[in-house]
Amino acid sequence: MMKTCKLCWGANVLLIGVVAFAAYTLILGKPAEMAEDGRTSIKMTAAEKDFVLGEMRGFLETVQAITADAAENNLEGVAETALAAGMGSTGGEPVTLIAKLPLEFKSLGMSTHQAFDDLAATATDTGDMDAVLGSLSDLMLNCTSCHASYRFDTDESGS
Numbered sequence: 001m002m003k004t005c006k007l008c009w010g011a012n013v014l015l016i017g018v019v020a021f022a023a024y025t026l027i028l029g030k031p032a033e034m035a036e037d038g039r040t041s042i043k044m045t046a047a048e049k050d051f052v053l054g055e056m057r058g059f060l061e062t063v064q065a066i067t068a069d070a071a072e073n074n075l076e077g078v079a080e081t082a083l084a085a086g087m088g089s090t091g092g093e094p095v096t097l098i099a100k101l102p103l104e105f106k107s108l109g110m111s112t113h114q115a116f117d118d119l120a121a122t123a124t125d126t127g128d129m130d131a132v133l134g135s136l137s138d139l140m141l142n143c144t145s146c147h148a149s150y151r152f153d154t155d156e157s158g159s
């Protein structure tokens with residue numbers, strides 16, 4: 001006869017609880033507070049802020065390169081540059097940072113990477129530079145609306 005392992009049940013329930021909580025905080029992020037300038041302040045360590053701002057400068061470089069290609073009517077260049085900032089470029093973010101980002105922020109960030117993939121597809125499929133510039137303008141509404149809503153602040157307590 002098998003003995004019921006009460007301790008195992010307890011450990012399992014505890015484990016499920018811990019995993020569920022970790023998933024919950026990772027997906028939802030921390031509740032953020034309002035800064036004096038009216039934007040939502042996302043608190044992180046100085047190193048995390050350096051990391052995410054570095055990604056941002058990468059976004060700006062991408063947008064610059066796309067407009068340069070567009071000015072030369074180089075659709076292939078546009079597609080190549082846009083793809084490099086697409087969904088394929090995500091995944092390097094530290095988990096500790098992801099857990100600090102509000103859900104809405106994360107989805108806006110992801111949809112921006114997706115929009116670069118869509119831009120590449122527009123360049124390749126339509127061959128129409130006006131359509132490409134229209135998509136780029138739409139994509140950049142993600143940049144401007146996120147910047148209007150959020151700011152990063154450091155919180156050296158770390159969590």
Ligand code: HEC
Pocket residue numbers: 053054056057059060063105106108109112139140142143144146147150151152153
């Ligand atoms: C999901 C939100 C979000 C999206 C989307 C986003 N940004 Fe940002 N970005 C931020 C935040 C927050 C900051 C910090 C602003 C602050 O603290 O004042 C920032 C900062 C920056 C900076 C300053 C970097 C530095 O070194 O200080 C640049 C440049 C930038 N973003 C470019 C872009 C561009 C270009 C896009 C679109 C292709 C973009 N961002 C999309 C949230 C976003």
